[in-house]
Amino acid sequence: MPDTSTGTGAPAAISRDELAHLADLARIDLSDAELDHLAPQLSVILESVASINGVASDEIPPTSHALPLTNVFRDDVVRPGLTAQEALSGAPEVAQQRFKVPRILGDEQ
């Protein structure tokens, strides 16, 4: 973890290249115009939110949820669910009562 001694922890800017990489991780194609438009906006937001660095000391426990969560169990009783037709009703493409998807392997694989 690049937790630097300055306490800022991470650079508060996103370069155009970095944005392209993040968009790739997020599975969103971005046009050149969008990269130009979004990169400076994200840097401004990041700079602003980076202000929380150093606010909480190490011994403060993190909160992931508003109220404490406990695992919830129920009896394993069969209940009516969606029919196959209902489950497939919004699918872009269907074949043989299944979701039909494009190929999942690339040429190199």
Next chain:
Amino acid sequence: MTTDRRTASEIADALAAGETTSVAVTQSHLDRIAEVDGAVHAFLQVDAEGALRDAASADERRAAGTPASALDGVPIAVKDVIATRGLPTTCGSRILEGWVPPYDATVVARLRAAGLPILGKTNMDEFAMGSSTEHSAYGPTHNPWDLTRIPGGSGGGSAAAVAAYEAPLALGTDTGGSIRQPGAVTGTVGVKPTYGGVSRYGLVALANSLDQAGPVTRTVLDAALLHEIIGGHDPLDSTSIEQPMPALVEAALRGAEGDLTGVRIGVVTELGGEGYQAGVLARFRESVELLTKAGAEVIEVSCPHFVHALATYYLILPAEASSNLARFDAMRYGLRVTPDGDPSAEDVMRATREAGFGDEVKRRIILGTYALSSGYYDAYYGQAQKVRTLISRDFDAAFERADVLVSPTAPTTAFPLGEKIDDPLAMYLNDLATIPANLSGVPGISVPSGLADEDGLPAGVQILAPALKDDRVYRVGAALEALLAREWGGRLLDQAPELKGATA
């Protein structure tokens, strides 16, 4: 054509007394929608046929003396982020255009079981990301007080629908203020219940740890009536609270008597002052004065970490949203864009998400992807989770000294459409005062506080209570509403300009 300005509670009384029918009430609201929604654009979808069919059933139950609930037959509008079986649910996004859910959200199932005809689905910022409803892929909603201004967001459609008398009731969702802030800027009432108090099953998730559905109404009593119908434990939501709700309607009725003797009210130092419009602060101070006159003991409380709430929220929310919105992968539902050639599933996904998501959604998904990425996780998301703890501790300390906390709901009145659309940080500031409640799960209400002197537009007061003590926001909210109504000689909405049958 006469506009039905009655509250839900008044309509329910008229139905119970046999003075009107649900079909007549539902039809008059459908007529109002036809008359003004071209100009307001609160609705993305109107279901006249379904609403009238359910209204007829409600009338049969009333005639048989077996109403399903106190609100049986009172029509309602539902925010488009909530799944409605058989009725398109788009979340204001192109990626879900035309999607018809095969199931009902629990809150919708409860509305149906209670006999409320669903008029249609209301406009919202795409996937509830925004404070102005301008991020809807289907065009903005207009504030009924001034059609050139924003109605708040993300639930601007629900708030505008009740403000414009298109519906007596609506459902909203509040992740950082999306029920309360639109309430403030449209002169209506909005409640964010305790986290877990109302089921999230069937809400298209924005940020699971923050999202909460709640009532959007014109009066505090109506909100309590609706809250009692939609609230309570749901086994389909693992974060649902498994204990009885407090008596909310009773609290609202008691509050309306206007006596707050013995109630300790804390004014939060950090939620006021710099960045808040003078007219909003003036109305807030007057409201606090009225509460004092009603017998409440008012003190000032400091919540020092609230100044970090906005930054905390804009790390936690994008992190959760980027994970949640990964489900829009063009495989099981929604839009699929297939690029030329022999594209792989990933190519299709990328092209679909490019075409199907708007700017704000892309910004937040990418910000979340960044905040969760290896190397930055501790510096951003990890820090935000710790500050979240500190904000909750501030609430704990404040609630030791006060029964409820108060602040202005939003820092400004409604701003002109287009003013902040491409300035994300300026837009985020609208939620300054509402976000802390979401981070720590406490309930909150926004009640109209009057019109700001600068622009004659509505402002709101926010009342927050400890988790599970939702009855307190209803009691104090109803008291303030009653005290202000005495000053004004009616409701704030009575001062709204008449909407003519303008069609855009």
